[in-house]
Amino acid sequence: MKMTIVVLCSLFLAGITSLSAASGTPVRDYPFEKVAENTWVIHGPLEMPNVSNQGFMNNPGIVLTNEGVVIVDPGSSVQAGEMVLRMLEKVSDQLVIAVFNTHIHGDHWLGNQAIRTAYPDAPIYGHVEMLAMVDAGSGDTWVELMERLTEGATKGTKVVGPNHAVKHGDSFKIGNKTFRIHHHGQAHTRTDIMIEIEEDGVVFLGDNVTADRIPRMSDGNFMGNIGSVDKILGIEAKTWVPGHGPTGDAAMVKAYRDYLQAVYSSAEKAFNADLDSSDVKAISLQATIQYKGWAGYENELGPHGAQAYMEVEAAEF
Numbered sequence: 001m002k003m004t005i006v007v008l009c010s011l012f013l014a015g016i017t018s019l020s021a022a023s024g025t026p027v028r029d030y031p032f033e034k035v036a037e038n039t040w041v042i043h044g045p046l047e048m049p050n051v052s053n054q055g056f057m058n059n060p061g062i063v064l065t066n067e068g069v070v071i072v073d074p075g076s077s078v079q080a081g082e083m084v085l086r087m088l089e090k091v092s093d094q095l096v097i098a099v100f101n102t103h104i105h106g107d108h109w110l111g112n113q114a115i116r117t118a119y120p121d122a123p124i125y126g127h128v129e130m131l132a133m134v135d136a137g138s139g140d141t142w143v144e145l146m147e148r149l150t151e152g153a154t155k156g157t158k159v160v161g162p163n164h165a166v167k168h169g170d171s172f173k174i175g176n177k178t179f180r181i182h183h184h185g186q187a188h189t190r191t192d193i194m195i196e197i198e199e200d201g202v203v204f205l206g207d208n209v210t211a212d213r214i215p216r217m218s219d220g221n222f223m224g225n226i227g228s229v230d231k232i233l234g235i236e237a238k239t240w241v242p243g244h245g246p247t248g249d250a251a252m253v254k255a256y257r258d259y260l261q262a263v264y265s266s267a268e269k270a271f272n273a274d275l276d277s278s279d280v281k282a283i284s285l286q287a288t289i290q291y292k293g294w295a296g297y298e299n300e301l302g303p304h305g306a307q308a309y310m311e312v313e314a315a316e317f
Contacts, residue, residue: 023079023155023156024054024077024078024079024147024150024152024153024154024155024156024157025054025079025150025152025153025154026054026079026082026083027054027055027056027075027077027079027080027082027083028054028083029083029086029087030042030043030044030056030083030087031087031090032062032087032088032090032091033247035202035239035241035247036200036201036202036238036239037200038063038064038065038177038197038200039061039062039063039064039197039200039202039239039241040061040062040091041059041060041061041062041241041247042059042060042061042084042087043059043245043246043247044056044057044058044059044060044075044244045057046212046213046244046245046295046296047295048149048296049076049107049145049146049149049150050149050150051150051151051153054077054079054080054150054153054154055076055077055079055080055107055146055149055150055153055154056075056076056077056079056080056083057076057107057244058073058075058076058107058108058243058244059073059241059242059243059244059245059247060072060073060074060075060080060084060111061073061204061241062084062088062091062092063177063179063197063200063202064091064092064094065097065174065175065176065177066175066176067097067174067175067176068094068095068096068097068098068174068175069088069092069094069095069096069097070096070097070098070099070100070174070177070179071084071088071096071098071099071100071115072099072100072102072195072204072241073100073101073102073108073109073111073204073206073243074099074109074111074112074114074115075107075108075109075110075111076106076107076108076110076111076146076154077110077111077113077146077150077153077154077157078110078111078113078114078117078154078156078157078158079114079153079154079156079157080110080111080114080154081110081111081112081113081114081115082111082114084111084114084115085114085115085118095119096115096118096119096122097119097122097174097175098122098123098124098125098172098174099112099115099122099123099124099125099162100124100125100126100179100193100195100204101124101125101126101130101161101162102192102193102194102195102204102205102206102207102243103127103130103188103189103191103192103193103206103207104129104130104133104134104138104189104191104219105142105189105207105219106138106139106141106142106143106145106146107142107146108206108207108243109126109161109162110139110142110143110146110154110157110159110160112124112160112161112162113157113158113159113160116160123163123164124160124161124162124163124164125162125164125165125166125172126161126162126164126165126166126191126193127165127166127167127183127191127192127193128165128166128167129190129191130161130162130191131161131162131163131165133191134159134161134162135161139159139161140159142159143157143158143159166181166183166193167181167183168181168182168183168184169181176199177197177198177199177200178197178198178199179195179196179197179198180195180196180198181193181194181195181196182194182195182196182203182228182231182232182235184224184227184228184231184232185224185227185228186220186221186224187208187220187221187224187225187227187228187229188206188207188208188215188217188219188220188225188243189207189219189220190219192206192207192208192228193206194206194208194228194232196235196237200239201236201237201238201239202237202238202239202240202241203232203235203237203239203240203241204241205232205240205241205242205243205253206243207242207243207244208225208228208229208232208243209229209240209242209243209252209253209256209257210242210243210244210245210256211242211244211245211246211247211248211252211255211256212244212245212246212293212294212295213244213245213294213295213296214259214291214294214295214296214297214300214301214304215243215244215296215300216296216300216303217300217303217304217307218303218307221311222260222263222264222304222307222308222311223264223311223315225260226257226260226261226264229253229254229256229257229260230257232253233250233253233254233257237250240252240253242256259288259291262284262287262288263280263284263287263288263301263304263305263308264308264311264312265287266280266283266284266287266288266305266308267280267284267305267308267309267311267312268312269283270283270305270309271309271312271313271316277305277306277309277310278306280305280306280308280309281301281302281305283305284301284304284305285301288301
């Protein structure tokens with residue numbers, strides 16, 4: 001009888017271990033920081049997804065309305081989304097009534113799965129192009145990438161994309177807050193939305209702007225991104241939330257815009273001097289020296305210069 005109990009216990013424990021492995025690794029707690037009246041942000045790690053950060057790296061945000069909580073970009077995995085919900089409980093006991101996804105890159109929205117599980121009726125908003133890309137399989141690519149980069153920490157994450165399409169100029173009255181959508185064409189990606197909370201002077205920028213971090217631009221366009229930032233700076237706002245890095249004021253937004261402009265101008269100089277795309281990095285190293293301490297600078301500056309050169313070349317024809 002004792003042997004039977006031991007065997008059953010062993011099988012039970014093995015089942016728990018197997019279940020734990022299948023569900024990945026819980027993301028450690030990162031607290032929300034209050035950045036404005038009614039708005040809190042978790043400022044995620046600045047490095048790329050890895051085993052240490054368990055894939056979590058973006059800036060999830062919450063906005064409190066008089067009817068419930070709105071979440072912006074709940075993170076890179078079901079585990080990240082679960083962490084966001086845990087941390088939300090420390091700020092408010094309100095229910096989640098809506099979610100916004102700023103763009104297609106999975107480090108920002110794969111946490112939708114946890115929100116949908118907890119709040120199945122909450123609408124999830126994303127740009128119409130994002131919905132199309134998720135339907136075409138981009139979400140599956142991001143799930144696989146996150147699991148590989150974290151060596152299985154995000155295992156169990158499934159694709160749960162937005163189910164409500166938005167476009168530039170759309171306005172949503174959610175409780176006592178107005179969420180206005182800004183989209184000015186291809187910027188960091190072609191799916192970017194920036195979300196303005198009109199009553200509070202808060203703007204969620206997505207990866208159209210990052211702070212203390214240089215993101216990849218392979219899905220974007222330098223002049224499109226610069227133009228989008230210039231246009232959003234035309235509105236009156238006090239608090240600007242980047243996709244990565246610390247929340248700040250308009251000076252933070254302009255700093256990232258100026259980085260993009262410096263790289264593009266370096267590419268123009270190389271092109272006009274009949275130099276090759278590989279020569280852009282040497283020029284842009286001088287033009288962007290104030291950004292050399294930003295995460296990703298060393299890895300991304302070369303690719304950024306080559307991409308900007310191709311855009312300059314294309315603009316000539």
